Amino acid sequence: MIPVQGFEGQGVAVLGLGRSGLSAARALREGGAQVVVWDDNPKARDKAEAEGFAVRDLTRSEAVEDLACLVVSPGIPHLYPTPNPVIAAALDAGVPVDNDIGLFFRSLGAGWDQFDRAPRVVAITGSNGKSTTSALIHHVLEASGRDAQLAGNIGRGVLDIDPPGDGGIVVLELSSYQTDLARALTPDVAVWTNLSPDHLDRHAGFGGYFAAKRRLFAEGGPDRAVIGVDEVEGRFLAGQMSEGRSDDRVIRVSSGRKLSGPGWHVFARKGFLAEWRKGRQVASIDMRDIPGLPGAHNHQNACAAYAACRALGLGPRDIESGLRSFGGLPHRSQRIAEAGGVSYVNDSKATNVDSALKALQAFGKIRWICGGLMKEGGLEALKPALENVIKAYVIGREAEGFALQLPGVDAEICTTMERAVAHAVADAQPGEVVLLAPAAASFDQYDSFEKRGDDFAERVTEELAKR
Template sequence: MGIVSDVFAGKKYAVLGLARSGLATVECLAESGAQVVAWDSRDEARAAVAYKAELADPAEIDLKGFDGVVVSPGVPLNKHPIAMHAKLAGVPIIGDIELFALARPALPRHRVVGITGTNGKSTTTALVHHIIETAGIPTRMGGNIGLPILGQDPLPEGGVYVLELSSYQIDLTQSLDCDVAVLLNITPDHLDRYNGFEGYVASKARLFAMQSAGHRAIIAAEDEPSRSILAQVCQARGGGEDVVEVSSGLVDPVEQRGWPSLQGPHNAQNAAVAMVTAAALGIDPATIKAAFASYASLPHRMQRVRELNGVLYVNDSKATNAASTAPALAAYPPVEGRKRLHWIVGGLAKTDNLDECAPYFDNVAQAYTIGEAGPMFAELLRGSMAVDDSEMLSAAVRRAARVAQPGDVVLLSPACASFDQFRDFEARGDAFAAAVAALE
C-alpha cells in the first residue's frame, strides 16, 4: 500500500524523474488526494503513471500555485533548468524524504534514524536495521538504500525507520527531524554538484540543523570536516549528552574478528557508530553484539563471493573512490610476512591519484588494472607493487586466479566509478561474481 497522508490532500505537486522513488512519490501523492503532474524523459516511465498523474514537464509549465516540485536526487540542481524555473515561481524543490517528513504526524508514533557520510553509510544503515530487527522492534529501511520509503507500508506504533541519506537527499529536505542523526565521515566526493568542498560539508551538516532539542546527534569525528561539524553542533546545542562523539576505538579488534561481514578498519567505524546508535534506541549490548555476529554483507560492499582452492574472492564494487577503497586494502594485511592481496582496481577515475590507498600498498601482492583509468593507475602503482594491466574485469579475475595461492584474497575494490564499462557499480559487481563463478 505504501504511505499515504491527509497532509497532501487537495495540494498540487509536480514530480520530475520517475525511477523507483519517483514512482513511489506519485503513488503516495495520488493516493493521498493530491493533484500530480509528472514527467520523465523515458516513454515507459511516463506510461507507468499516466493513469494517476497529468503528464507534463515541470521545467516547461507554469508552476504558480504548486505546493512543491519533487525531484529525483539524481537531478543536478546546479545545472538543471528546473531550479531557476521553480525559484521564479516561488515553489520549493523537495525530494521524497521531505514528503516522508511531512507525512510523519499522520503515521503511528515512531522514531527515525538518519545516517549520512561519504563512505560506509549503506553498510551502517543495513547494520542498524539488522540490530533493530534482532531486538524484535518493527523497522523499515529506506532512503538511499533498498525500497523507497514512501512505497513501504507504515510501521506500527513503536517502530523505527532507518534512512540512508545522501547529501543530495539532504539538500532536498527541509523538515526531517531525526530522533537520531548520524555522521560517519566526510571526504571529497560529488564536487561537481557543489560550490567547492565546503558546500558538500555544509550539506551534511544540515541533517543536524533540522533536529529539534533533545534528539541525539552521533558523529564519528575521525576526519577534520566531521570534527568541524561536531564542534558546530556542540556550540549550537550548548554541549550536553545529546551530542555523542564516536571513534573506531570503541570496537575491540579481538571481538571484531568474530563478525565475518564486518572486517577491516572501516567496518570498525561502522560498527562503533551502529553500537552507539542502537544504544540510543534502548537496545541492550548483548543483542547488539549478537547482531554483529549474524550480520551478512550487503551486495557489492566487502561481499565474500566465493572461496575456491583456498583463495577468497571479495566484491567491493561499491568502493567508487580511493577513500572507500583504502580500508578494504587495510583489511587484508600480510600473514607471516607474505603479501596475500590481489587488487583489481580501475574504471572511470574521479581523481588522478590513489593517495588515500598509499598507506596500504604494502598489503598488495599484485594489482590488476582495468577500465579507462587502467593505464594511469598502472603507472602510479608500478613503483610500489607488481602490476598487470588487465584492461577487462574478466581478464583480471582469471589472471589473479592463476597466481593466487591458498590464503590469498582477490579483491575487486575499484576506487573508480563504473560508467566506462558498466551501467553502475551493481552491474560491475555482478560481472565480477559471474567471472569468479566461471573459475574452475
C-alpha cells in the same frame, strides 16, 4: 505507503520518474494532491501514464507557475553545477522545491496520538559505510525483536514503507543529494559515519558537500547525534551539536583511537569495540571473529550502529548478538568464494579512493582488481595501503593511466574483468585474497557498481569451476 500531507486539492508536479519519483507521485495522490509528472524518458512517462498520472511537459514556458510544490528526484541537479531548467523555472516562479525525503518527514507523524510509544526515525549519512551501517542497525533491531523498516537510499522508497506502528522504528540511509534538498529533516537519531571527497561537482566543492550532509543535524535537531570524529569535519559537527564535554546527546565514534572524557564514546581499537560513558567503560565486544564485518572500516560501521542502537534503548548483549549474525551487504567486503586457501572478496562499492583504501587495509597479501572512471584527486591517498598489494590487475578504459598512478606496484593492464579475474585466479597462492576494490566509478564499462560486482562474482565462479 505514507500518504503525503498538506497538499490536498493542490497541484504538485513530480520531476523524474525513477523509483523515488514514482513513489512520491503515488504518495501525493494518496494524500489528495492533484499530481502531474514529467520525465525526459518517454518510457518513464508511459509507465506513469499507465498508472493514471497526468503527464505535463514541465519544460514548457509557464508550466510550473500554478503549482504548490515541485518534487524532484535526487539525481537531478537543483543548484550545482547548474540547476535543471525546470527547477530554475520553479525557483524563478517562487514555487517551493522538495524531494521525497522532505515529504516523508512532513507527513510521518499523522495519527501518532493513538500510540503508547511514538515511532522513531534513525537517519544515517556520510561518505562511506552508510549502507552497511543502515543495514546493520536494521538487522540488530529486527534480531532484537523490534518492529523496524529500512528505506531511503537503500531498501524501499521512503514513501513506500508501511506507516510505522506503536514503537516502530524507521531506519533511513540518506545521501548528500537527499539531505541537500529536503525541506524537512527531523530524525530522532542522526548518524554521521565519516566524510571524504565525493560528488564535488554536485556540491561546488568539499565545503558544499559537507554543508549538504550537515543539514541532517542542523535542520531538525535530533534527540541523539551519533558522529564519527576521525575527520576534522566530524569533530567540528560534534562540537556544534554538544553543549559541553559531558553532554551525552552526542555520541562520538572512532575507529583506531581511544576516545576520552566525561561524554558518551564508542570506539574500536585492535579489533575490540568499547563503550565508555562518564569516564567509565560500560561494555566491550571482540570484533575479530565476526565474519560479516571484516576490517577497520567495518569496525567503524559497527561502532556507529552500536551507538545508534544504544540510543534507541537496546542493551550491549542484544546488540552484540545482532552484530554476530549480520551477513554483510552485497558488493561491500562481500566474501563470495574460498578455494585452495584463497579468498575472493567483492567490494565493488569502493567507488572512491577513501573506500578503496579501507578495503585494502582490511586484508593482507592482496591481488587487487581495480580501475574504472577515476574521480578527482587521483590515487595518492592509497599509498599507505599499497604495501598489502602483491599485484594489481587494472580494468577500465583508463587502465593505463590508472596504473601509472600506482608507483612501485606490480600492475598488469587487463582492461576487462574477464581477463583480470582469469589472471588473478591463476596467480593467487594460498593465504592470499583476490579483492575487487576499484577506487573508481563503474560507468565506463557498467551501468552500476552492482553490475560490476556481479560480473566479478560470475567470472570468479567460472574460473574456479575450470580448476
